[in-house]
Amino acid sequence: MAGLNERKQKILHAVVTDYIQTAEPVGSRTISRHYKIALSAATIRNEMADLEELGYLMQPHTSAGRIPSQQGYRFYVDALMDATSLTQEEEEYLARLFTQLEKMREIDQIVQHTARALSVITRYTSLVLAPQIKQSAFKQMRLIPMDNDKALVVLITDTGYIRNKVIEMPKALNQQEIDLVVAYLNKELSGQTIASLTSERLRKLRSDLYYHTDILNVLLNMLELCAQKPENRVYLGGASNILNQPEFKDVEKLKHLLTLFEEDERLTMVLENVTEGLSIRIGTENVLAEMKDCSLITASYHLHGRPIGTIGVLGPTRMEYARVKTIIEEISSRLNKLIGTL
Amino acid sequence: MAGLNERKQKILHAVVTDYIQTAEPVGSRTISRHYKIALSAATIRNEMADLEELGYLMQPHTSAGRIPSQQGYRFYVDALMDATSLTQEEEEYLARLFTQLEKMREIDQIVQHTARALSVITRYTSLVLAPQIKQSAFKQMRLIPMDNDKALVVLITDTGYIRNKVIEMPKALNQQEIDLVVAYLNKELSGQTIASLTSERLRKLRSDLYYHTDILNVLLNMLELCAQKPENRVYLGGASNILNQPEFKDVEKLKHLLTLFEEDERLTMVLENVTEGLSIRIGTENVLAEMKDCSLITASYHLHGRPIGTIGVLGPTRMEYARVKTIIEEISSRLNKLIGTL
DNA sequence: TTTAGCACTCACTTGAGGAGAGTGCTAAAA
DNA sequence: TTTTAGCACTCTCCTCAAGTGAGTGCTAAA
Structure with a gap:
């Protein structure tokens, strides 16, 4: 070879x-x-x-x-491939972008803006996987009563990812009881990753607080759901950029890709299937048949050394590998720094 | 004529x-x-x-x-145009859809799923405008401390729309002070639409609670921001469906539309510009030049008689008006019923 | 007022011819 | 032995002309 x-x-x-x-x-x-x-x-x-x-x-x-x-x-x-460096324009664009991103305190917003910027600067389509709640660690939980029978659960994780869920409240619970249960959970679960909250582990908590089972059940069910259900938290940017590529002037080929772009589950899979750090997948090295004429360059981003998400650029196999690689490396390194300060 | x-x-x-x-x-x-x-x-x-x-x-x-x-x-x-009725298939699809939607308690999720379903059932592209926070009414607000210097503000509105924002906390504020201010705001603002919270009105609140200006300022600034900044809360479904239309086999035409699909602000504008109730905009009746070969059928949905959002279907001018009209009417009527129960 | 007949128009298809870019092979040059 | 020049050959793409067919507009008869 x-x-x-x-x-x-x-x-x-x-x-x-x-x-x-x-x-x-x-x-x-x-x-x-x-x-x-x-x-x-x-x-x-x-x-x-x-x-x-x-x-x-x-x-x-x-x-x-x-x-x-x-x-x-x-x-x-x-x-x-020759190593390239950012052009001055790109440099300036990124500087501007990150001063903006620094003002945002929520990971979701940051990630969305990153996806958009990544597509603008590379002129390809960008894919970004936001932190999965599963891989985040429990920080705290709050319960806000809304009506008689409804309440809002707010779950805050260490990745800055905040999740709301409206739940049906079992009736006849006073605020004191609720506070007690919530305080207990906050103390007990703090720092644990959501994924580790298996039915197994939750059962133990249930028995510890058996006299508050109603409300406890509701909260634990929600956590269990978070731990199990795969979330589709993938953002797409610059999908229309593929139209600039002559290899996709054929509408049939386009259709396959655009249809794929609407299937969040499968996109998530693609981004999850990628090796940590920088990865370049060319043509059929990608698992999905729709991407056999595409290349995907990705980099993972981290919090406390733990990979929590992926950013990537999708283009034709005839992609400007060197340029895109440089950009992705730069953006992911800056993103890592930024996330560290959250 | x-x-x-x-x-x-x-x-x-x-x-x-x-x-x-x-x-x-x-x-x-x-x-x-x-x-x-x-x-x-x-x-x-x-x-x-x-x-x-x-x-x-x-x-x-x-x-x-x-x-x-x-x-x-x-x-x-x-x-x-002949009046049509739903096919049995469509009927069943909608029945299934709405039993699913009924389980969701959050308007955002409901609206997203509606967008997707609308595109599946019509086989066109769907556009859905979620309730704008501006038009919602204040229900309650909570402040959850996160770290020393950060806190999460949770704003709950009557449309079931929940908004989080992480804010920097002025230091040296004890929980008691915060509780006081939040309680005051909850009492004072309950039922008011967010849009009505002009700088003018907020100034009055500021002077009422002048001895808590630090935390009050932060919260009021957030509300003011919500009242002013137009939010882009538009969901798109089935964008790839336009590829099935022979009028868009030309890649250039496609590019214009797909690019438009990525500009949330302009899509929002299109949907906001539509008349209440059912509206059919044909070709150049749409304001955007990109849509001169398209027709847009929309219906607004309501809460307490107040229009809070729009659902719509975008297709070529050669669209199946009768069929789509029937579907939109049906979905928006069901959606209205559903929202009423939230 | 409606219809049959007919000449005409225009897009689309097909096939032939020519141009152009690039190849592989061979034989000469280095 | 390696490199190069020369040349015949291949294949795509473009253009052009002829033929086909769907559909029209007009006219004259029913």
């Missing part, structure tokens, strides 16, 4: 970068002209024929130039 | 319904064959020429059939 001499690597690099720019098959002449490789077109042709045989390039038809195969992109991403 | 004899109306009706079904220009032969109008194609041709001159029909080119003009659709919607 690694048996590519330097010349082949240079040529592969030229093909990939040119194709990323132009979206047109790259011919041997183009390379010998534009890419300061001191070789004639004929020699390059021979090398390209080799690269094709080795699986790094493909030819749409006999008399066309070459385009990178998935394996070609993979090699480019792993070994060939 | 109204000078259409019965025969012309019959023919116009035939053209519109046929075109809605097929998306192809309708010829005179098709009408005389399929629509039980006991006239020859030639006669119908003459009438169609008249209808064109009167502005109800258009011809894409000389030797093609006719398609309805915007004015043609308008006449159809106002005078010609």
Whole structure:
């Protein structure tokens, strides 16, 4: 696999970068002209024929130039890609963005704005997975009576994620009883991750406070629900950007992707399935068939060293990997810093 | 304008319904064959020429059939359209939907699910405007301390809309003071619409409680913000459905719409600009240029007789007006009933 | 007033021809 | 042995012309 001499690597690099720019098959002449490789077109042709045989390039038809195969992109991403840095414009945009984000105190809002910004700056579609309540830790819980028979439960977690739920109140409970139960739960559960609140563990609490079972039941049920039910907390930005990509000028291809964009559960799955840290998934390396012509670059973000969510950029396999990678790294690092201060 | 004899109306009706079904220009032969109008194609041709001159029909080119003009659709919607009723399938789908919705206690969730369902059942794109906090009435407010310097304000309104905001806490405030201020606000503001909380009115409260200005200021600022800042609370469903419409097989046209779909502020504007009750906006009757080839059918929903939001369906001007109208009427009426019980 | 007949229009399809970009192969040059 | 120039070849894409078919407008007869 690694048996590519330097010349082949240079040529592969030229093909990939040119194709990323132009979206047109790259011919041997183009390379010998534009890419300061001191070789004639004929020699390059021979090398390209080799690269094709080795699986790094493909030819749409006999008399066309070459385009990178998935394996070609993979090699480019792993070994060939130049490190880039942010342009001044991008730098300024991010500076402005983060001074705005710093004013927001809620993770949800921050994450939503990040998704939008990510798509604006990359000009691709962005996907952002907000912290799942499951992975958050219990901080405190409050119960606010609304009417006779309804109350609002507010659950605050350490990730700054706040969840409301209106519940039916069992009747004939006085405020004192409620306060007691809530105080007990706050003391008992503080710092525990929501996911750890299994039916098992909750049962124990139930028996501890058996004389308040009515209200306790309602609250514990809510927690149990939070721990079990997967939440779809994925935000999409710049979906219309895919229309700028020539590979999606075909309406049928578009339909598959746009339909996918409306299926929050599956998007969540994609983002959860990604390895921690920075990840680049090319073409069929993505599990979903709809994404076989797409690449997804993601980075996880963390709180107290624990990964709590993912930001990602989705584009055609012909994506500007280097640029997007730089941007994602920068944004996720800034995001981590910001979350730390919440 | 109204000078259409019965025969012309019959023919116009035939053209519109046929075109809605097929998306192809309708010829005179098709009408005389399929629509039980006991006239020859030639006669119908003459009438169609008249209808064109009167502005109800258009011809894409000389030797093609006719398609309805915007004015043609308008006449159809106002005078010609047959009343339809729900199919059994639709009926069952709605029954299932609303038994689900009844279990939800929060307006936001209800509205989101309604948007999705509306797009599924109509097979068009749906737009739903959730209650604006401005138009809601103050019910109660709570302040939950989080850390030393932060607190969570929970604002509950009569529309079941709950708003959280994390605020910076002025230091050196004891719980007692806070409770006092919150209790005062709850008493003073109960039942008032948020929009009525102008700077003017709030100033009075400020002077009433001048000895607690720190915490009071923070809370009042939050309320003022809610009263002023327009919120974008619009939900979109089934955006990918527009891809099934032949009129949007052109990627350029699509781009305009999809880009619009990402601009929440402008979508909100569209839905706010609509008349109360049922409204049908055809083509350029919509203010936004992007929607000049679309029609929008909307209905407002109410609480205590006050309109608090809008549900709508967006499709091509060649939309199945009758079917969609029936569905929207049904859903909004059921939604109204449901909201009343919250 | 309605209808049959007919010439006419115009989009759409098909196929042929030519241009252009790029290839693979061969033989000469380095 | 490696590189390069030359050349025939392949395949897409564009254009153009001819043919097809759906539908029209007009005219004259019913």
